[in-house]
Amino acid sequence: xxxxxxxxxxxxxxxxxxxxxxxxxxxxxxxxxxxxxxxxxxxxxxxxxxxxxxxxxxxxxxxxxxxxxxxxxxxxxxxxxxxxxxxxxxxxxxxxxxxxxxxxxxxxxxxxxxxxxxxxxxxxxxxxxxxxxxxxxxxxxxxxxxxxxxxxxxxxxxxxxxxxxxxxxxxxxxxxxxxxxxxxxxxxxxxxxxxxxxxxxxxxxxxxxxxxxxxxxxxxxxxxxxxxxxxxxxxxxxxxxxxxxxxxxxxxxxxxxxxxxxxxxxxxxxxxxxxxxxxxxxxxxxxxxxxxxxxxxxxxxxxxxxxxxxxxxxxxxxxxxxxxxxxxxxxxxxxxxxxxxxxxxxxxxxxxxxxxxxxxxxxxxxxxxxxxxxxxxxxxxxxxxxxxxxxxxxxxxxxxxxxxxxxxxxxxxxxxxxxxxxxxxxxxxxxxxxxxxxxxxxxxxxxxxxxxxxxxxxxxxxxxxxxxxxxxxxxxxxxx
Numbered sequence: 001x002x003x004x005x006x007x008x009x010x011x012x013x014x015x016x017x018x019x020x021x022x023x024x025x026x027x028x029x030x031x032x033x034x035x036x037x038x039x040x041x042x043x044x045x046x047x048x049x050x051x052x053x054x055x056x057x058x059x060x061x062x063x064x065x066x067x068x069x070x071x072x073x074x075x076x077x078x079x080x081x082x083x084x085x086x087x088x089x090x091x092x093x094x095x096x097x098x099x100x101x102x103x104x105x106x107x108x109x110x111x112x113x114x115x116x117x118x119x120x121x122x123x124x125x126x127x128x129x130x131x132x133x134x135x136x137x138x139x140x141x142x143x144x145x146x147x148x149x150x151x152x153x154x155x156x157x158x159x160x161x162x163x164x165x166x167x168x169x170x171x172x173x174x175x176x177x178x179x180x181x182x183x184x185x186x187x188x189x190x191x192x193x194x195x196x197x198x199x200x201x202x203x204x205x206x207x208x209x210x211x212x213x214x215x216x217x218x219x220x221x222x223x224x225x226x227x228x229x230x231x232x233x234x235x236x237x238x239x240x241x242x243x244x245x246x247x248x249x250x251x252x253x254x255x256x257x258x259x260x261x262x263x264x265x266x267x268x269x270x271x272x273x274x275x276x277x278x279x280x281x282x283x284x285x286x287x288x289x290x291x292x293x294x295x296x297x298x299x300x301x302x303x304x305x306x307x308x309x310x311x312x313x314x315x316x317x318x319x320x321x322x323x324x325x326x327x328x329x330x331x332x333x334x335x336x337x338x339x340x341x342x343x344x345x346x347x348x349x350x351x352x353x354x355x356x357x358x359x360x361x362x363x364x365x366x367x368x369x370x371x372x373x374x375x376x377x378x379x380x381x382x383x384x385x386x387x388x389x390x391x392x393x394x395x396x397x398x399x400x401x402x403x404x405x406x407x408x409x410x411x412x413x414x415x416x417x418x419x420x421x422x423x424x425x426x427x428x429x430x431x432x433x434x435x436x437x438x439x440x441x442x443x444x445x446x447x448x449x450x451x452x453x454x455x456x457x458x459x460x461x462x463x464x465x466x467x468x469x470x471x472x473x474x475x476x477x478x479x480x
Contacts, residue, residue, distance in 0.1 A: 058427045059251035063259050065266050066239025070421055071254035072246045074410055079130075080153045080247030080254075081146075081410045083418035084160070087240050087271040087352075088142040090209040100139070100212035101219035102231045105178055107137040109228065110144075112173040114166040119173070122159055129155045133163075139210045140274045140352055141422070142236065147411070150248040157261035164265045167232060174225040185217040192290070192362070196297035196463045199288040203461050204280055204301055210351065238262065240271035242421040246414040276353040279303050283459040284479045285372075289466050296368040296464030298375065300359040302457040304348055307355075308423060313436040314444040315348075315357075315452055320395035321387040321445070322346050322378070322453060323359060327394070330378050334361060340371040352422060357452060365464055369471030372462070372478075379455040386449035389442050400434045 058072040090099035111133060112119045126132055129152020135144045144163075148156040188194050194214065201211040243262075245254045280303040305312055323330035323346030334340040344361040359379075363371040387395070406412040407430065416430055462469075462478065472478045 056427060056431070057251055059255050060426045061255060063238070063255075063262070065262065066237075066241075066270070067258075067262060067265070068242045068421070069255050069258050070242065070244045070417060070426055071249070071251040071258075072244075072413065072417065072427055073249065073251050074246050074413055075248040076408070076410055078150045078248045079147055079410055080150050080156065080245060080249050081414035082144075082156065082160070082246075083244040083414045084144040085242045085244075085418055085422055086142040086144075086236060086238075087140065087273040087422075088137060088235055089140060089272045089274040090212070091272065092275075093207045093209060096139075096207070096209035096212045097216065097219055099209070099231075101215035102223050102227050103137045103142070103235075104215050105174065105181060105220060105223050106169075106228050106231055107135045107142060108177040108181055109169050109173050110135050110163050110167050110232070112177070113168050113170050114162045115168060116162055116166060117159070122163075125155055125159060128152070131156050131159075133159060139212055143418075145415075147247075153247075153249055153254070154257060154261070157257055161261045161265060164236060164262070169225050169228045169232070171225045174223075174228055178220060178223060182217045182221050185214060185220060188214065189217070192293065192295060192297055192463065195288070195290060196299050196461060199286070199461045199463055200299040200301060203286050203459065204356075205277060208275070208277060210274060210277055234269075235272065237267040237269055237271040238265050239267060239269065240273070242418065244414050244417045244421060246410050246417065274352050277351055280356055280459065282457040284477050285459065286461045287466060287469070287472065287478050287480045288461050288463045289480075290463050291465055291467075293463070293465040293468075294365055296363050296365055296371075296462055296469065298359070298361040298363070298372065298460070298462055300375070300458045300460035301349075302357045302452065302459070304355040304357040304452060306350060306423070307420060307429075308425070311444075311448060311451075313433070314440045314448040317392065317395045317399060317437065317440055318382075318387065318445050318448040318452065319346055319348065319357065320399060321391045322382050322449070325395070325398055329382060330359070330361075330375070333378055334363075334371055334374050338367075338370070338374060340364070340367045340374070350419070359458065359460075365468040368462065368464055368469045369475055372472065372475060376455050376475075379453050379458070383450050383454045386446035387442075392440070392442055392445050396437055396440065399437050403434060403437075 056072050056074060058070065060070045062068050088103060090096040111122055117125070126148065129148045131146060131148030131152055133144065133146035133156065135142065137143070144160065146156055146160065197213070201213065205211050243258060245258065280301060282302060305315060320328065322328055323344060330346060331344050335342065335344050341361045341363045346357065346359045349356050349358055359375065361371060361375065407416055417427065420429060466480065
């Protein structure tokens, strides 16, 4: 609490304000001065009691066309959020590169026109109800996300249904978006983080369809409108997909509205899920050369567990303590103490069949070897000296508070539910998760630290200029 808040101003007639509070004096106090008193640093106020998410009325059902609908009544503001997730994986490794190229262009053009509306009509109708709708794709799914005023929910659903059942992918629209996409991919492909991510994917999974997160520009340049239309007809299917609706609408009414709007969206087949990924063994890091680079990108990865595993709450807290937020051990070491990096973090990466644990950092080339030494040191130390009771309580409060904050808004709740609905989970799992985090013991978080953060469990890549990375050969465990 600041001095201004703890000491009321003297507002009696004729009273003289303190000099540091007068405007135009040019006097101000530093953050350190504000945070101290004559008796020493001001103590931080205690955290308030965490309030659980209130009871939320919801409906979780499967429609006749095979679409699962999860509707939650959350009247925070007079809006409605929707999230549609359609499994959209390539059939096999041989077709994955082409699938990625066509799929990316499909996502870019699915809302550019239908048999009933052109691009302008789509944008106009959504704007009139305070709405928006967008699409994206990755190796696992085609996603559509939107929002609108609660009074415009039917319009939002009508536009969505029109795109799902009547997108035309006009030749001109596809050609324009294809040219733009080729330029964007070419630009993104030169970025260090993109290079590092692609290298990590190849190192971890070889030619598995999951590797094709970003298509090659040359592949996109060859995509035709006919191929996009064919992919939509074959792959944009309701059976196996999930639609989440959160907002100021009664759940039963929301489901009825969805059923009415999307009844024409049908298909005999089931949307294709991503083939399971192989388990990731630990091993050497691969040095990926990038001549002339002034920075190096570390991307370490280890096999992990998904949200449905009973050990997950302890792992979630252990990850926060290691590198999952700003006051974590990894950040304190290589960013705050050593100054090797501005960006360092650890965290989970979930797929439909499992999860991995990532450790990422970007460093200057000249400190690449020392940074790797410190990352390995922190991993080993974390496994041998797991989080203390004090660390556990800090990350517990952070995790519970962050979850409650993220689910307090309609967009946050919708996105959280969409991410777990693909696993067959629903609102009950999400609202019960704070209690699971509260129940984690010091012994459980210590077990998670030992099991999942041992240095030998990790593999990955380092992207940088080999000519400037002195010392890596001395450390070992890095192959060229």
